[in-house]
Amino acid sequence: MLQLKLVAGRWFGKEDDHARDTPAIITRDLGRELFGEADPIGRELPEPSAPGVQPAPARRIVGVLSAYRAGGELAGDSLFALFRTDPARPRLGTPHDLLLRVRPGTPRAFEEELVKTLQGAAPDYQFTVAPLFEMKAKYRDRYVLPLGIAAVVAGFLIVMVALGLTGVLWQNVTKRTKEIGLRRATGATARQISLQILGETWILTTLALAVGAVLVLQLPLLQLLPFVTGSVFALSFALSLATLYGLATLCAFYPSWLATRVSPTEALRHE
Numbered sequence: 001m002l003q004l005k006l007v008a009g010r011w012f013g014k015e016d017d018h019a020r021d022t023p024a025i026i027t028r029d030l031g032r033e034l035f036g037e038a039d040p041i042g043r044e045l046p047e048p049s050a051p052g053v054q055p056a057p058a059r060r061i062v063g064v065l066s067a068y069r070a071g072g073e074l075a076g077d078s079l080f081a082l083f084r085t086d087p088a089r090p091r092l093g094t095p096h097d098l099l100l101r102v103r104p105g106t107p108r109a110f111e112e113e114l115v116k117t118l119q120g121a122a123p124d125y126q127f128t129v130a131p132l133f134e135m136k137a138k139y140r141d142r143y144v145l146p147l148g149i150a151a152v153v154a155g156f157l158i159v160m161v162a163l164g165l166t167g168v169l170w171q172n173v174t175k176r177t178k179e180i181g182l183r184r185a186t187g188a189t190a191r192q193i194s195l196q197i198l199g200e201t202w203i204l205t206t207l208a209l210a211v212g213a214v215l216v217l218q219l220p221l222l223q224l225l226p227f228v229t230g231s232v233f234a235l236s237f238a239l240s241l242a243t244l245y246g247l248a249t250l251c252a253f254y255p256s257w258l259a260t261r262v263s264p265t266e267a268l269r270h271e
Contacts, residue, residue: 001099009041009063012084021060027068027078040064072139162251169255177262185264197256205248
């Protein structure tokens, strides 16, 4: 129904009706977590045992899925095991959710007809029909909406920092008119003046980032963000450094251009 991709083994079938062991299909991530690189087909899933409790039938792996994420495509690790349930003899009570695939182009009016049919067959139950794409959109919004709000707030903060940094650098260049003019009078080119302002900005940015990096690197070391993998953290850290260096360069671009416009006569007038 979900068009999951089977990478090894087989799906559930009639041969499992009277099987001694409980058949199970696991995801590839769970197989690697439990058995490493070994083939999980035919192995038993470990099950915790309690004293005084009769052990349940062994859960035998018959298939391996590429991935399965119950929370949608943005969910975390795919560590799942699926078990076969006979609707006529359910072991865990009556199923709460039923998945039905319809032909493409089926109108939404079919949902009302389906509910009436189900209600007529089981009047003691209540039924609610929801298209799968709407359910996926709700799960997706649950992940994306907080990220969107955080991105908007972060964007405003970056703009405020950029404006403040540009103003500080602009004021710094204005105060150093005498120094810059003397450098121009001694033969410094406009490119050299621009690289001086940019270089000073990069040095200050590096010093600030070094202090910030020491604090940020404590997060993975102290395992304060267990839901973030090491590769994701490293990529985010590298992108953050590149963004901050780019922001500092952008903010220093206009003040450095102003510095190149300082005439040597300005320095002589101050003298």
